[in-house]
Amino acid sequence: MDKYNIPEGVQVFDRIADFRRWRRSILLQGQTLGYVPTMGALHAGHISLAERARQGNDHVALTIFVNPAQFAPHEDLSSYPRTLQADLDQISRLPVGTVTAVLVPQVSEIYPNGIELDVSKQIGAFVEIKGLSHQLEGGTRPHFFRGVATVVSKFFNIIQPEHAYFGQKDVQQCVCLRRLVEDLHFPLQLHICPTQRESDGLAMSSRNIYLTPSQRKHSLVLYKMLSSIEKNYKDGERSRDKLLADAMDIFNAEEKQVAALHEDWTMKLDYVSIANPRTLDEEMSDLESGFIASIAVFLGKTRLIDNFLINCEL
Template sequence: MEKYNIPRGVQVFNRIADFRSWRRSILMNGQTLGYVPTMGALHAGHIGLAQQARKDADHVALTIFVNPAQFAPHEDLASYPRTLQADLNKIGELPVGTVSAVLVPQVNEVYPNGIELEVEKQVGAFVEIKGLSHQLEGGTRPHFFRGVATVVSKFFNIIQPDHAYFGQKDVQQCVCLKRLVQDLHFPIELHICPTTRESDGLAMSSRNVYLTPSQRKHALVLYKMLSSIESDYRNGERSRERLLSKAMGIYYAEEKQVAALNEGWNMKFDYLSLADPKTLNEKPEAIEGGCIASLAIFMGKARLIDNFLIDCEL
């Protein structure tokens, strides 16, 4: 492993066996472990998960691993931000003892049979979550949840945490992982923490670094669309068609503004959903009992997602 400045009180492991030895010492001391999985490029959302984990457990471990299995060949695996020293610096800004350990494993150890980006060429053991992974994000990224479920299963086995923490921004992932823990009998308490947002409402994401200043300004359209749906629902609107229509009007107005800029980039609509929080199936025309309002929009080369939980829980 390259030489990095490691924060005081934090142990950084490159090999799974070394981490497991440390984990065993925690177990032998009767202490609990909270776990925050990340792909690096840490932001305030990740830090908030670590802080919450420390409130619930004696120790906190993070993994920093850009997981190839959740990227399709045409996606941004090669360009995905890798900022390990900056990530360690952010961890070092926390009070000593907040994070005890960081595991930064190598791809060839996590995937000992290698990992191809094309599913048809992959060799080894993989995990799928049927019924919850084909819709929404799965429509655009059909490979995604297979990769997520596989790597999270691997890390749950490696880390063996008592608690694990995920952000609500990746809401379909949260629903899938709750099912994963239930169906595979992982002895882990899963915590879904609220989305961390910028002061203007934009959901924090590692992919926000891709945004130009102009794209960053127009990326607020996601928050505006979700806020419109929530506000209208709170005011008594239950028609799926009218809720979606008004939100899409906001999108089309923003898209028109972007086109008028003539800056060489475009917005592209992916999906807007009002789904059941348990099944992720679309709610019928008359929406009752709340819903997950979620959407995805391409902003230049960045694909942004966001969601609101409206009168429902995960």
């Protein structure tokens, strides 16, 4: 890591064994560790997780790792932003001691048997979460949560944190990981932190950098649809079909604008969902106890997701 400018007070590791020696040293001192997993391309959402972790722990460790196992062969693994120095620069702007360790492991260490993007060719140990990973995001990305559950299990084993912090924007991931921690008895507490947003409401995401100016303007359709569901629910609407229909009216109007103004790209709805916050069941007959409203939209080739927790918590 000599070629990188390392922030003051931060130790950067590229080997698991070196990180584990550091982890053991703070354990022997009786100090706690909070963990924030990332794939890099850090933004204010990641930074807010690190700040939250520092409030409740003596040390905070980040991992920066673009996980091949959660990408299908046709997806954007090769083009996913890898910006380690910029990420370290982001960390350097925090008060010294906010983040004390960063692990940037090699793919060959995380997947010692290699890792094929084609699931049928993969060799080694993998983790699946049945019942929560086939719907919503799993409909478009059927192997995504298998990859997430596998790499998070690996990092929970490597990092051994007392507390781990995830952002609500990836809400289905959060539901899956709660079940992972519960079912596999990981000795840690999971914290789901609110989605960080731009001033106009767009959820912060590493993929936002792919948006053209025109796509960025129309990307607010996700926030508008979710806001409609939330407002109508607060106004007393309890029909799932009506809540979704009103949100779809907003999407259809935006889609017509895109079609009229832009010939070089299209906007397409992947899904809009109202689901139970624990089971992700979409056939909810009673909305009184609350639900997750979530949306995925393609703007050109960029796929964005967002969600609101309405009258419920994770």
